[in-house]
Amino acid sequence: NLKNLAYNESPEKEKAKSAFSGHRIVHLDLKGAPPKVSYYKEFFPFIKTLGATGVLMEYEDMFPYSIDVSAHNAYTAGDIKEILRYANESSLEVIPLIQTFGHLEFVLKLDKFKHLREVFKYPQAICPSNNEPGVTPLIWDDNLRTLTVSELDEWRLGKLIEPVVWKYTADVEMELSPQMWSTYSVVFPAIWIASSFKGARNPDAVTNQINFYYENHKSWMKLVAKYSDKITFRGVITTGWQRFDHFSVLCELLPVSIPSLAVNLLYLSTELQNLIDISIEAQGACKCDFNLVQASHTDNHEGHCSFPGSKVFDAVNKLPHLLYALQRVKDKSSYRGWFSPYNLKHSFSSPVYVEAATNNLLVLEAKLINLEN
Structure with missing residues (x-):
């Protein structure tokens, strides 16, 4: 039953939990199955009510670039303005995500841009040569984790960027060393973290298992509580990958993963810490007549929901x-x-x-x- 799903969920043994006070950013990966512009009009107010403060827009080839890299179904400049207007109406901050050093396949896969690859055989990474444009980039921190304070200071990274420490497992502390946190606390005035609400299990996953992603968020908040006296956590980006890279199949479509997003945003934005209580709130927010967490664990979705994209959710789960x-x-x-x-x-x-x-x-x-x- 649901109580058995919520392992390690004994409130009397856990310290009281506070809502995460930093930014709560929802990542939208548009490389495959991008939403229609009209969808954002429903989606943005929905996630705002769940506690989101902004969105991280990974446009990929859906952006209307002036050079020939956009997809045939890319948004127009007018579409982008409309999306931004919808976000502004819901008081959501918009952060554009442009994959560069790790996943620039949507550009570098094209023959006319092959010469820009760092290694000609691989279309993932561009060779950087231009100076930064005067903004503060948020960068995924993989390649920084083993560097020393002196190495990071040599490149003045603490003044140029803010790292996003990402990990999508159920025990993030086990995989992120205390030495790394000690180094980051010295070099960087503020740090972001990245959790996941979808797209982090299997490259061909069809349905979403809420408990998997809830455990990831729960583990992150435990770590934040541990280091918050030494580190300023600027915000959390709950990522929703649409596919593992530009060549792989789609996984866990956005509408299929809305219940997971609801559960985890409620966990981040409220004092609720018990999965049973959170699932009840999420069930109400998604207007479902069945328990979302229990259904995602058993793959039994006999019932109906009414949230942005719920018809796709109902169909895919069958x-x-x-x-x-x-x-x-x-x-x-x-x-x-x-x-x-x-x-x-x-x-x-x-x-x-x-x-x-x-x-x-x-x-x-x-x-x-x-x-x-």
Whole structure:
């Protein structure tokens, strides 16, 4: 039951939790399945009510660049202005995210820009040569973690950038050393952290497991409490990756992951710390008639929700059941023995076994078509 899902959730043993006082930024990854402009009109007020203070917009090739790198379905300049207006109406700060040193595939994959790659074979990274433009970049901190105070000071990084320390596991403290935090506390006046509400499990994940992402946020807040007397935490960016890079398949679509976003924003923005209590609040915010956390753990979504994108959420969460039923058909000996690619190629098989192998396929096909529609 739900209580068993909320492991380590005994309030009497935990210290009182306060809401995270810094920025609470929601990351929107637009490299694949970007929302329609009209979606933001519903989405921004929704996340504002859950406690978000801003959005990190990873435009990728959806931005209307003046050079030929934008996707065929990229937003127009007017679209961008409209998106920014919707964000402003919800009092959300907008931070643009431009992948450069790690994931610039959307530019460097193109023949005309191959010469800009740092290593010609790999389209991930550009070779930096231009001076910074006078803004304070937020940079993912991977390549800083092993550097010493003197090395960071040599490049004056404490005056040029603010690091975003990212980790999407259930125990972030175990993987981020005390020495790293000690170094950062000396060099950087302020630090950001990055958690995740989607897109951090498997590159082809279809559904979202809320408990996985809740444990990540819970672990981060425990670490923030530990170091807050030494470090100024400017904000938390709860990331929502759409795919692992520009060449991989989509994973955990945004509408499918809205309940996870709701749970984790409520955890960050309120004093609630028990997953059972948070799930009740999230259920109300998402206007669902079933418990979201329990359903995501069991892949049983019998019920209805009403939030921005809930129809996609309902449809996608039925898909694993249909795929499982299809796999059971394919596992039958009659299917494997008499409905193989060889049999199909040569139209050569036994009718009695073909009928046995396919008697459920038409029903499954109808259900899949219904989902698609």
